[in-house]
Amino acid sequence: MSNHAAQPYPGTETPDGTPRREWPLWEVFIRGQHGMSHRHVGSLHAPDAEKAMLNARDVYTRRHEGVSIWVVPSAQITASNPSNKGPLFEAADSKPYRHPTFFDIPKDVGAM
Amino acid sequence: MGDNTLVLGHRLSEWCGLGPALEEDIALANTALDLIGQTQMWLGLAAEVEEQGRDADDLAMLRDVWDFRNLLLVERPNGDFGLTMMRSFLFDHWHHAMLSRLTASSDERVAAIAAKAVKEVSYHAERSAEMVIGLGDGTEESHRRMRAALDTLWPYTGEMFVNDDVDERLARAGIAPLPTDLRGGWEETVRDILARATLTVPEEGFAHAGGRSGARHSEHLGHMLTQMQWLQRAYPGATW
Numbered sequence: 001m002s003n004h005a006a007q008p009y010p011g012t013e014t015p016d017g018t019p020r021r022e023w024p025l026w027e028v029f030i031r032g033q034h035g036m037s038h039r040h041v042g043s044l045h046a047p048d049a050e051k052a053m054l055n056a057r058d059v060y061t062r063r064h065e066g067v068s069i070w071v072v073p074s075a076q077i078t079a080s081n082p083s084n085k086g087p088l089f090e091a092a093d094s095k096p097y098r099h100p101t102f103f104d105i106p107k108d109v110g111a112m
Numbered sequence: 113m114g115d116n117t118l119v120l121g122h123r124l125s126e127w128c129g130l131g132p133a134l135e136e137d138i139a140l141a142n143t144a145l146d147l148i149g150q151t152q153m154w155l156g157l158a159a160e161v162e163e164q165g166r167d168a169d170d171l172a173m174l175r176d177v178w179d180f181r182n183l184l185l186v187e188r189p190n191g192d193f194g195l196t197m198m199r200s201f202l203f204d205h206w207h208h209a210m211l212s213r214l215t216a217s218s219d220e221r222v223a224a225i226a227a228k229a230v231k232e233v234s235y236h237a238e239r240s241a242e243m244v245i246g247l248g249d250g251t252e253e254s255h256r257r258m259r260a261a262l263d264t265l266w267p268y269t270g271e272m273f274v275n276d277d278v279d280e281r282l283a284r285a286g287i288a289p290l291p292t293d294l295r296g297g298w299e300e301t302v303r304d305i306l307a308r309a310t311l312t313v314p315e316e317g318f319a320h321a322g323g324r325s326g327a328r329h330s331e332h333l334g335h336m337l338t339q340m341q342w343l344q345r346a347y348p349g350a351t352w
Contacts, residue, residue, distance in 0.1 A: 023133065044135050047246060054239050055135040058142050 025074040026052040032035075032064035039071050046071075113210070114154025115182035119333070120203060121147030122340050123190060124348035133194050133264020139239065143200070145231040153225045174345035177334045184323035185194055185268035187333040190262070194247050194254065201240035205301050206272045209294045210236045218286035241305045248309025254311065261312050272298070 023045040029038035030092035041060050047080060052071040061069065082090060124144035131137025153295055156169035166174075191198045214226035225308055248258040273295040275283075282288040300323025306313060343350060 045133055046135060050242055051246065054242060056236075058139040058237065059135060062142060078343060 023047045026056075026071045027074050027077060028052075028056045029070040029072070030056075030060060030068050031068040031070075034067060037067065041065075043074060049073075113214075114151050114168075115180050116172070116186050116203070116207070117147040117154065118151040119180070119188040121151060121338065122146075122336060123188075123194070124200070125318040126190055127196065130153055131186070136193070143239075143298060150225070150229045150232070153228070156227065157221050157226075168345075173341050177329050177337060179217075179334060180323075180329060180337075182323055182333075183268070183271050183328055184320050185271065186332055187281035187323065187330055187336060188265065188268065189332050192265075193255060195261040195264065197240055197243040197247065198258060198265055200236065202265055202302065203270050203304070203307075205227045205241065206231060206269075206294065206298055208233045209298050209301075210289070212234045213289040217288060221231065222287060229267055230319065237313050244311075245309045248306070248311045258309065259311055262306070263314055266314045267316070267318050268320050270317075271321045271323060273323060274319075274324075276325060302314050 003096060009067065025043050025049075026046055026049075027043050028041050030041045031038045044055050044059050046055045049071060056069050056071055114191045124140050124147065127137065127140040128144070129137065131140050140227050151172065152168050155171040159166045159168055159171055183203070185199060188195075188199055201329075208230065211226045211230040215223055215230060217223040217226065243256065247254040249255070250258075273291045275292050279288070279291055283290045303313060323330075
């Protein structure tokens, strides 16, 4: 017998180890069409991955938005620190040659 | 079919703004909207077949308790969230089995409505099953509440599988399956999910009946209809 209450999911405990009184947070990614990548659409609370998937259907796909859903525990995402913005992104500002903007792309090619 | 979806749809809409979490609130409201959308199709067809000049709104808003032909199960009050989910679970799996069969109805209009509804209902059935498993096989408190919900609601499931004269005529014409034919598949599915939820089906075989025939609705339906119908009755013909 599995016991759902005995299987803690990531984020079901606070950093000091006490149980959360809220369901953990999940990030939701939806693929709009075949061939496109999944895009982050928002987040939601759910007790486990299966229910996060069902909730994502209710919260984010009621208007025909997609063909595929991913859910990821928010606690599993390692994010960059806002104070690191400079070293991470601004160093490229003075290097225009890194941007592929010097080519003429024929219209027929479409989005690249 | 339309009375079941109307009554359960209204019951679920009573949760709007009261769900235990924002996501559950949205899911309950979405399910209620699905069911009320199905009601428009079923009662619209019923009004058309009846040829009395009534429409779906008339059938929903201007009939009294004794004219309703819904299962007693769906008029049961919401209770706590667990009771609501157990009620949906027991109904959804019957609903899904019935709609699956109705997609092959000899009446094209019935088959078309069923084909549209069955997609929504397979989601309802999946969601309520997940909830029943999660809560039944959850904490001591959630398990206790789900066991109480099952004990309370199980005696209302027998009515789903009783044939009457109308059912037999419909079955002979190939329009709808006999309710008794749905029992085996429903029981197998429901018992399997309840076992995963660590819940035991009550032994007692007693079954309430009288909702589908209209002979004996519970007092709860009358209260619900006064809530649902007061505006149309106070201001006949009101539209917005």
